[in-house]
Amino acid sequence: MKKVSVNKALAIAIKAARAAGKVMRDNWYLPKRVKLFDAHDIKLELDVRCQKLIEKVLRQAFPQIPLLGEEGDSGNVNAPYRWVVDPIDGTVNYFFGLPHAAVSIALQAKTKSAKFETLLGVIFDPFTGEIWTATRGGKTKLNGRVVRCSNHSKVNDAIVAMGFSKSRENLEKSLPHLNRLSRQAKKVRIMGSAALELAYVATGRLDAYIERTINLWDIAAGGLMVECSGGEMYLIPMPDGRLRMCADNGKLRKKLKLGSLLK
Numbered sequence: 594m595k596k597v598s599v600n601k602a603l604a605i606a607i608k609a610a611r612a613a614g615k616v617m618r619d620n621w622y623l624p625k626r627v628k629l630f631d632a633h634d635i636k637l638e639l640d641v642r643c644q645k646l647i648e649k650v651l652r653q654a655f656p657q658i659p660l661l662g663e664e665g666d667s668g669n670v671n672a673p674y675r676w677v678v679d680p681i682d683g684t685v686n687y688f689f690g691l692p693h694a695a696v697s698i699a700l701q702a703k704t705k706s707a708k709f710e711t712l713l714g715v716i717f718d719p720f721t722g723e724i725w726t727a728t729r730g731g732k733t734k735l736n737g738r739v740v741r742c743s744n745h746s747k748v749n750d751a752i753v754a755m756g757f758s759k760s761r762e763n764l765e766k767s768l769p770h771l772n773r774l775s776r777q778a779k780k781v782r783i784m785g786s787a788a789l790e791l792a793y794v795a796t797g798r799l800d801a802y803i804e805r806t807i808n809l810w811d812i813a814a815g816g817l818m819v820e821c822s823g824g825e826m827y828l829i830p831m832p833d834g835r836l837r838m839c840a841d842n843g844k845l846r847k848k849l850k851l852g853s854l855l856k
Contacts, residue, residue, distance in 0.1 A: 606715040609650035610696040613643040614719030643680035677813040683786030692720035697788035699813035714814030725792045727821040742824040742842035743797040751800035754782045758806035791815025795822040801841035
């Protein structure tokens with residue numbers, strides 16, 4: 594597979610993200626068809642529709658690049674390049690009428706060590722019209738303007754977001770830290786969209802964001818944005834392919850004392 598132009602790929606990813614975001618807006622007030630409704634999660638027919646639309650736009654320009662997505666994979670996702678897509682990050686928010694959800698698209702390339710690194714990321718919030726972009730080695734931009742992580746270096750000045758995978762083990766590990774940080778930090782937020790939380794860390798709206806169990810498609814684009822904004826993505830791979838994660842402005846992770854949470 595020949596080398597991909599990152600600038601071309603970024604333009605196509607923006608086009609795909611905006612197309613899926615329009616579908617989200619067009620269906621905002623319409624009844625939602627549910628594919629899965631369990632105790633802690635919801636999957637919509639619209640998730641699948643948005644991913645198919647994203648894939649169609651991406652494949653028109655890059656037919657050889659497979660897609661790894663929350664709603665299923667397309668092609669050999671261990672090829673030299675792959676798209677990593679979350680078509681609606683924050684589906685539960687979206688279903689219940691909370692306008693905090695986004696489209697997340699990343700392009701990854703396989704390195705010499707056979708691992709993947711993210712080359713570019715796009716996150717689009719169709720409710721605010723905000724679009725974040727980043728390319729490896731560059732700066733994170735919000736609607737074309739360079740943004741940076743915050744400078745807060747004290748936990749009591751920080752706004753910290755947390756997310757929860759609802760297994761019993763994760764709750765038992767996470768809730769004591771939520772209790773502690775609620776007392777120590779300026780504020781704690783539980784917002785329901787990993788992509789937007791990472792974009793907010795990259796923009797300085799949040800100082801840190803913590804998840805004990807998270808999927809690659811949730812963080813591939815936003816993780817690059819945090820790093821390109823001067824922050825840190827601390828990731829611990831799990832045997833099942835998911836990740837433990839702390840994203841912060843580069844000044845807070847050790848002070849948050851998350852040792853037992855991320856083990």
